[in-house]
Amino acid sequence: MDVEVDGILVAAHELKAPLAVIRQLALSFDEMNDKNEHIRDEMVSVSERAIKQINDLTKLKRLEEGMFEMEPVAIRTVCDEVTRELDYLFRFNKRDLYVKYSSRAGLVVANRELLYSVIYNFLLNAMHYSGEETRSELMVRDYRDKVRVSVRDYGPALPIEVWREMQRGWVEKPTAISMRPGSSGLGLYIASRFSRYMHANVGAVRHRDGTSFYVELNKSRQASLF
Amino acid sequence: MIFVIDDDEIMAECIASAMGEHEVRIFGNAISAMNAISNDEIPEMIFLDILLTGPDGFTFLNELVSYDDTARIPIVVVTSLNLEGRDLSVYGVVGVLEKDKMTPSEVREYVEKYVG
Numbered sequence: 001m002d003v004e005v006d007g008i009l010v011a012a013h014e015l016k017a018p019l020a021v022i023r024q025l026a027l028s029f030d031e032m033n034d035k036n037e038h039i040r041d042e043m044v045s046v047s048e049r050a051i052k053q054i055n056d057l058t059k060l061k062r063l064e065e066g067m068f069e070m071e072p073v074a075i076r077t078v079c080d081e082v083t084r085e086l087d088y089l090f091r092f093n094k095r096d097l098y099v100k101y102s103s104r105a106g107l108v109v110a111n112r113e114l115l116y117s118v119i120y121n122f123l124l125n126a127m128h129y130s131g132e133e134t135r136s137e138l139m140v141r142d143y144r145d146k147v148r149v150s151v152r153d154y155g156p157a158l159p160i161e162v163w164r165e166m167q168r169g170w171v172e173k174p175t176a177i178s179m180r181p182g183s184s185g186l187g188l189y190i191a192s193r194f195s196r197y198m199h200a201n202v203g204a205v206r207h208r209d210g211t212s213f214y215v216e217l218n219k220s221r222q223a224s225l226f
Numbered sequence: 227m228i229f230v231i232d233d234d235e236i237m238a239e240c241i242a243s244a245m246g247e248h249e250v251r252i253f254g255n256a257i258s259a260m261n262a263i264s265n266d267e268i269p270e271m272i273f274l275d276i277l278l279t280g281p282d283g284f285t286f287l288n289e290l291v292s293y294d295d296t297a298r299i300p301i302v303v304v305t306s307l308n309l310e311g312r313d314l315s316v317y318g319v320v321g322v323l324e325k326d327k328m329t330p331s332e333v334r335e336y337v338e339k340y341v342g
Binding site: 016017020023024027031042046 | 246
């Protein structure tokens with residue numbers, strides 16, 4: 001099958017799931033009338049996720065047109081903004097979010113919007129595939145001559161074939177991750193495309209009790225001016 | 227007792243809420259449902275998703291049909307997969323509900339028909 005058509009099918013499948021949930025929640029208002037507030041929160045949270053995915057898909061086209069400017073970006077600020085936005089979703093889903101910065105580099109070479117999406121995708125994925133009362137960890141540290149932003153989850157292990165594919169630093173096309181149901185691999189593929197645009201690599205570390213997904217960004221030379 | 231097996235917690239809750247006063251247990255994967263059955267919790271009916279964490283719905287169906295005490299449990303498959311043209315009656319599947327089209331009243335109709 002044509003890769004583009006294949007990609008459209010994957011995207012369609014990925015977007016169908018949250019829309020089906022929203023529809024079902026709306027239909028359940030009568031049955032769950034003692035939980036209306038809960039339903040409303042769920043609908044907001046699922047819709048936001050779907051909207052985020054659609055926005056990311058539209059950005060793929062803009063990538064080809066070179067519409068995203070590369071600039072020195074304060075990595076900590078971006079991480080703070082993403083975690084602030086996702087904080088309520090984590091609390092709502094009874095997950096903890098732990099953040100640790102140990103990088104000395106203040107600035108990385110990136111596009112702020114794309115970097116935001118990559119980190120957001122990783123964190124949302126971690127929340128989605130971790131069990132209740134578990135935590136996801138966002139860590140920023142220096143790794144060789146780069147800055148590694150990694151997100152550790154305590155969900156199902158990453159299949160070895162996906163891990164192998166990621167060893168080269170990018171993902172060729174969306175591939176369903178069998179151990180992670182409902183995953184079409186679209187989020188990972190988008191994160192990979194965004195990262196490549198920023199001359200950054202994505203990768204994964206397999207743990208016995210979960211997975212860390214990371215992006216390695218080039219440090220900005222402007223950082224040395226500080 | 228009715229089992230709802232779906233790794234999408236919200237979807238499972240929606241299905242369960244359509245069943246009114248019936249006693250319902252929700253499972254996020256096939257293994258925990260099989261464990262409950264092994265502990266003599268035999269459900270009167272099961273609503274089953276196909277794409278699950280770990281063993282999928284078909285593996286679960288094969289398990290059920292292979293045991294004497296579970297082979298005749300009525301099962302409704304709830305899925306986003308297109309299963310048109312597939313005959314699942316050999317597994318005891320009495321109906322298929324598509325996640326993007328089903329309504330709470332369809333869930334209720336199955337429950338009323340097979341559980342009462």
